[in-house]
Amino acid sequence: MSEPLRIALAGLGTVGGGVIRLIETNADLIARRAERRIEIVAVAARDRSKDRGVDLSRYAWEDDMTAMAARPDVDVVVELVGGSDGPALTLARNTLAAGKDLVTANKAMIAHHGLELAALAEKADAALKFEAAVAGGIPVIKSLKEGMAANDIKRVYGILNGTCNYILSTMEDTGRDFADVLAEAQAKGYAEADPTFDIDGIDAAHKLAILSSVAFGTRMDFKSVTTRGIRRLLAADIAQADVLGYYIRLIGMADTEVDASGQRRLVQRVQPHLVHRDHPLAHVDGATNAVVAEGNFVGRLLFQGAGAGDGPTASAVVADLIDIARGDIGAPFSIPVAELGEAPAAETGDRIGSAYIRFNVADRPGALAEITAAMRDAGVSIESLIQKGTPGLAAGDADTVLVHMVTHDGPESAIGRAMALLCDSPCLTEPPVVLPILDE
CATH class of the missing domain: 3.30.70.260 (ACT domain)
Structure with missing residues (x-):
């Protein structure tokens, strides 16, 4: 068996703890599938004294996580800190500039800086993997890049935010109004104390921008995502939709169209939709995510599963590590950055x-x-x-x-x-x- 793949793990929150538990629990299975062992050698987080329910004594502790990339005993850095800028972005840049592989679950950083990081990765012949950044444990990035690689993907859309889906499906089940259900979701830990990124659709927009680039082979353009959240919905809207035979779901949708001049243009929108009860997305309840991709030969594919949580998201992170252990690098967005197409935002009035x-x-x-x-x-x-x-x-x-x-x-x-x-x-x-x- 080859030498172990040595990783440094930045961020020891819910997902970071899950990654450690998964690697420790399934170490032998992972080694057989990766054809080498995956070993954690260093960790970093803001609070060294916090009890995270895992034994950290066997790992080196880095007070400055941005220095992890300089460690000679590290092959891959796993970034689970979050935030589009700040230490997470510095760590990502340092890692790729040092020629080391990077795995991240940070959808905001990828949505805002993914093309820059992908270019750094390609220049260094390093891997940039971000399966966990979209839809938690659902392997949708891998499916778009590999399973649907031969298809001209016509449209990709889905339920990309579990907090909003929990709120909407609870409103359906109980008849209660938005503010009441949001407060309950916060009390249960399904929603943040400041839920703006979730309920205003920003989190889903980050994920949609990433999916669009991978699906269509276009340069990422987060600023062109039209975003409208769920905070103005009433129980009366939910009830009336039900009478009409629909459920309300926050849908992120991206597709392309060709204008009169032959220019390919991109439509990216996150907004609540009425979804007919016969549609597969109508019955996606609770904090579950689901993504639909439509290819010209494969037809419609549905990917559904847990969109967050320590186990599902850790599963996606470690799957990326296994790919790296096998030597699977590839272009981060399936196509080299220089070959990604330009797709200006479409005028949607004629739709x-x-x-x-x-x-x-x-x-x-x-x-x-x-x-x-x-x-x-x-x-x-x-x-x-x-x-x-x-x-x-x-x-x-x-x-x-x-x-x-x-x-x-x-x-x-x-x-x-x-x-x-x-x-x-x-x-x-x-x-x-x-x-x-x-x-x-």
Whole structure:
């Protein structure tokens, strides 16, 4: 058997502890599959005295994690600290500049700096692996890069944030409103004390940008991801979707289109959708993640599983280490950085689809007529329109009613024009909520 693969582990939180336990528990199995042993030689974290439930006495401790890359007894650095910049990015740069391999679960760093790091890795003939950065234990990066390598991937989309999915599925099951369920999720540890990155869709947008680049062979463009979260959803939206035969899910979706000049353009969006109950994503509950990829020969593939947690995420980290132990380096984004295509953001106004729209309307004569007139003038065809009372509204909204609308298929630009016509309307007590309906 070859010499052991020696790793330094930066970050000893939930995932870091999971990596240590996995490597120790399955050491012999991992060695057989990797054809060499994987050994931890050094660790680093902010608090040396904290009890992490694992024995760290056998490993060297680095007070400055950014110096790990300079250790002569380290082949691979595993970065599990997080954050798009700061010490994590410094460590990543140092590691690759030293010609050592890097494994990370840091989706923010990859989304913002992945192309730079990939170029460093290619220059040094080193590996940059980030399977754990997207969808926890689901091997979706490997599947896109390897299992679907022969396919022209048409679209990739899915449920990429477990916190939001837990909140939405709990709202479905209990009929409770968003703020109440969010507080429960925080108390149970499913949501952070500051949940902004999760509930506003930023976490999912990081993951989508990575998936887009791998799936389409394009340069990553996180800034072009349109992001809309779930904080404005009401229990009434969940209930009305159910009546219509749908569930609401936060969906990250990326696909490409070719404009009139022949330029390939990229659509990347994270936003709540109505998902028909017959669609496989409709029944993804709790903190589970799921990704759908559509190839021109393989068709639709569904990847589903735990999107976070110590065991699933550690599994993805160690799978990357096994690949490195076997000598599997490869281009980080499947295609060398210099050959990744340019795909400017697409103008989405001509895209055809239907939508659910919820209006909070002042209970006064003529309000409904004003809404329908705006739809008519903008060219939006209405499939159904339901007016209800105030369930799910905050106290003090007794003079507000909810109007739920579903449109026929039509260009997105028409709905945009209708919303613009209504933006200053005194009949609306707040801006409308617009949720696309996921096609089959």
